Amino acid sequence: xxxxLESGGGLVQAGGSLRLSCTASGNILAxxxxxxxxxxxxxxxxxxxxxxxxxxxxxxxxxxxxxTISRDNTENTVYLQMNSLKPEDTGDxxxxxxxxxxxxxxxxxxxxxxxxxxxxx
Numbered sequence: 001x002x003x004x005l006e007s008g009g010g011l012v013q014a015g016g017s018l019r020l021s022c023t024a025s026g027n028i029l030a031x032x033x034x035x036x037x038x039x040x041x042x043x044x045x046x047x048x049x050x051x052x053x054x055x056x057x058x059x060x061x062x063x064x065x066x067x068t069i070s071r072d073n074t075e076n077t078v079y080l081q082m083n084s085l086k087p088e089d090t091g092d093x094x095x096x097x098x099x100x101x102x103x104x105x106x107x108x109x110x111x112x113x114x115x116x117x118x119x120x121x
Contacts, residue, residue: 002026002099002110009093009115012085016119020080022095022112032098032107034071034078038117040091048093049080062088085119092116 008020024031032053039045049069050058057069068081078095095112 002028002097002101004095004097004110004112006093006095006112006115008080009117011118011120013120014086016085017081017083018085018117019082020093020095020115020117022078022097024076024097024099024110026099027101027103028076029100029102031073031076032100034069034098035096036069036078036080036093037096038089038091038093040088043091045094051078082117085117087119087121090117090119 003025004022006020006022008018010018012018033050035050036048037045038048046060048060048063049067051069051071055071059067066084071078092114094114096109098109100107
């Protein structure tokens with residue numbers, strides 16, 4: 001079993017910055033991809049940023065040039081640095097981790113509990 005603990009959300013004015021963190025714990029053998037999703041009220045959850053095991057990254061068009069995803073493999077942590085925040089970035093942000101575990105042997109995706117980001121105009 002893998003547990004994901006998120007932190008870093010909050011209230012910020014437009015143009016400000018926040019850094020989200022997500023740390024995985026448990027009987028982890030390896031972590032492949034890690035990603036951040038967000039969900040605004042009344043909307044579907046959408047992929048914001050993705051980072052591969054080799055540290056290759058992909059971003060939603062709406063956040064390119066403003067957000068940066070990174071990972072620290074020694075800490076099993078993924079970060080999302082969010083700069084130049086806009087009101088439309090408001091929503092609940094969730095990390096997602098593709099992890100392989102031992103005892104039992106399994107590979108599956110896990111979700112964090114979510115952290116709220118509110119950007120005021």
